[in-house]
Amino acid sequence: MSLEEEKVNSLNDEEGKELEQDASKKENVEASSDQNSDTETQNEDSKKSEKKEEEKKPSPALASQEISIQNKFENVPKFVEELFGQGNECITSPNGSFPVKEDTRNLLALFANGRFLVCESHKFDGRVLSFEVLARKRRLQVGKPEYVPMSVINAIYDRSLKKDANVFTEAASAEDQEQMQMQKDFLMLIIRASAVKVSDIHIVIADHTTVYFRTNGMMQVEMEYNKEWGEAFVRSAFASADISDSNYAQNEYQAAQKDGRTPLRGSKGKLMLPKRVLGIRLQFNPIAFGTRYLIMRLLYADDDPSNSGSITALGYTEKEAELFFRLRAVPMGIIIVAGPTGSGKSTTLQRSMIQMLKERNYEINLITVEDPPEYPIPGARQMPVTNAPTEELKEREFTKALAASLRSDPDMLMIGEIRTLSAAQLAFKGALSGHGVWSTLHANTSPAVILRFRDMGVETFKLIDPELMKGMISQRLFRRLCPNCRVKATDALDHPAVQRLKKGYGEFGLEQSYLRGAGCPHCDYRGVRGRCVVGEILIPDATFLSLLVNGETKKAIDYWTGELGGRTMKDCAVERMMRGLLGIEEIERWCGLIDQKAVY
Incomplete structure (x- = not known):
């Protein structure tokens, strides 16, 4: 009987059942004549009771937890204000004592008192785990993570920024x-x-x-x-x-x-x-x-990012875009984009590089050396040149960066601008070692690129090699006529520019051309709307290079426009004038008088 009492007491401790019911069961067990049968009944009742208690116990706790969480974040502003109570600060905010990167900041928040809040949908994010390890290494107080909705994280940083702004305003002298x-x-x-x-x-x-x-x-x-x-x-x-x-x-x-x-x-x-x-x-x-x-x-930034590699969007024609394609297909050699300051050279170069990477499925290593990088080129490694106080130091840093790029396993090189002989020599060194090199240069025309290199001190044997000098482009930005207020040339026959146009291009030129108008609401009363690129593209051969380097410029130009089928910038501009895009005065502004031949 003593043994039976111990069993009953043990069951009472584990199950927490009512004492009277258990005592009654104990008496029934003692009074029973068939002890084995009563014991089996008792065990079955005990198992059922245990099962019911196990089912009942978690349910209220889970319901209570769900209600607690729901109530806790029902009023996010109130919860956030409690977090910042008693002078507590979010140390991971941008102006906090332990700022973190923006992508990490979007997932978590750590307070000075150790409260550590994590976005519930990023519990196992590697950035969260890495942050926790780093914070503990810095001996920061980090409590057990509290998982909260993303809205709470956002509200914390909004509140923190407002607090910083108020402190800054109050403390500012x-x-x-x-x-x-x-x-x-x-x-x-x-x-x-x-x-x-x-x-x-x-x-x-x-x-x-x-x-x-x-x-x-x-x-x-x-x-x-x-x-x-x-x-x-x-x-x-x-x-x-x-x-x-x-x-x-x-x-x-x-x-x-x-x-x-x-x-x-x-x-x-x-x-x-x-x-x-x-x-x-x-x-x-x-x-x-x-x-x-x-x-x-x-x-x-590009107004149309999806069209960021398009040359035609800048103003080049389809035929000219085809020439650019041929130049991008060149595996080695130097291609130069020339023009004065503000002529759009960097934009043309950027778009060409973007298109080249697309055409080659981003399977080449394109390295750029720029002072400084102006436009992003997705897929390229863009190496900046450190800002230096003097031209001598700047040249030294640029040369150092250019030399480093040649040792960085490039397939293609893009040099922001060739300004000095040392930069030119490294560009030719890259071309001689089997790389394609694209760059810009300050030169008036495409043929003038060769003369500019010679003036810098580049050896003649390099300049007459068509395997090195693959292409030269010279461009300008011409102002587009406003189509709503432009004036037909036939309506202004007394205008001096119109008279020169008639002399150079006859009646056909008069019928197709326009002058800049007085302005209208569509162009903000300027007479022009935006600008477009006009450029001459020169793909030389050995004969052209030899004539030009030997000083026979006229023969070289005639050979280029005749045998090679080249077009001067004036020819390209006049084509756009005949389409009504450019005014007669704009042609003369950049290319000289309309009735005269282009001078080189």
Whole structure:
């Protein structure tokens, strides 16, 4: 009987059943005549009771947990405010003591008191696990992860940024507030310029400050301010740049660069360039009879990213695009895109590289060396040249980067610009070692590329080798006529340019050509709408190169336009004029008088 009591007491402890019921069972067991039968009944009842208790116990707990979680995040703002209570801070915020990358920040949040919140849909994400390991290595207090919805993570960082902004505003001195205001003025000017696709902003500071916009190649006064505002603006522009000299020097020539992917330096992460602006190149110059002259070149993202590799979208014809295809198919040798500053060389080069990578299924190693990289080329390894204070150091760094690219197993090289003999020699070295080399050069025409290299000091035997000199392109940006207000040449027969057109191209030219109109609402009363590329493409042979290097330029040009079927820039421009795209004055602006032959 004592043994039976111990069994019953054990069952009472495990199952938590009512004492009276268990005692009754115990008496029934003692009074039973058939002990074996009663024992079996007792065991069956015990198993059923255990099973029922097991089914009942988790259900209330699970329901309670679900209600708790639901209530906890029913009011996200209240929950977030509790997290920031008693001065607690999110140390993984951009301005926190332990900032993390944006892609990681979207998954988690760590507070100063150790509370560690993780997005419930990324419990086992490698970035979360790596962060936890790193935080513990840094001896940070990291509690047990709390899994929360993504909306909570977003709300935490929104709250953190507002808190940082309020602290910044309250603590800012008068000087800091002035700097912030000038940065806002800087940003507003960029937004205003980018809205109308301004290519360059010129700021001249003398007795007063004058701001010029270059739109469609034309300089126009946009606004005027006092001298003090201009000087503060220029200092703020320098301070906002990512890459610049360490100190601003008013009487020195300085260059800087602003990357569109990062906030303005010193703005606490709150001020960003417009999305369509990839970056800005800044040049600071001292100026006579004034204090400072700032030029800002705006670099834009493609309006149509899906068409980013198209040459025809720039203004080249289908026939010219076919010549570009032939040049991209060349496995080795040098191809040069020439033209003055602001002629679109970098854009043409970028699009050609994008298209080349697509045509070769991204199976080649394309390395670029640029000072600085202006446009992204997906699939290429773009190597920047470190900003240097002097031309000598800049040349040395550029040469070093170019030499490094040749040792980096390239299939194709793209050099941002060949400026010096050392860069030219390395470009030819790359071509001689079996690589394709694309670059830009400041030259007036395609044939002038050869003469420019010779002037630099490149050996003659390299310049007359058609296996090295594979192609030369020279281009300009011509302003397109507004189709709504252009004037027919036949309606302005007394115009001097129309008279020259008649002399050079007869009645057919008059019927097909137009002059720039007075302007209309469609073109903002400018008479032109946008710009297009006009370029001459030269694919030389040994005869042409020999004639040109030996000084027989006229024979070389005649051979190119005759035997090789080449077209000069003027021929290409006149074709577009006959289609009504370009005005007669624009042709004469870039190619000389319309009734005269192109001069080389």
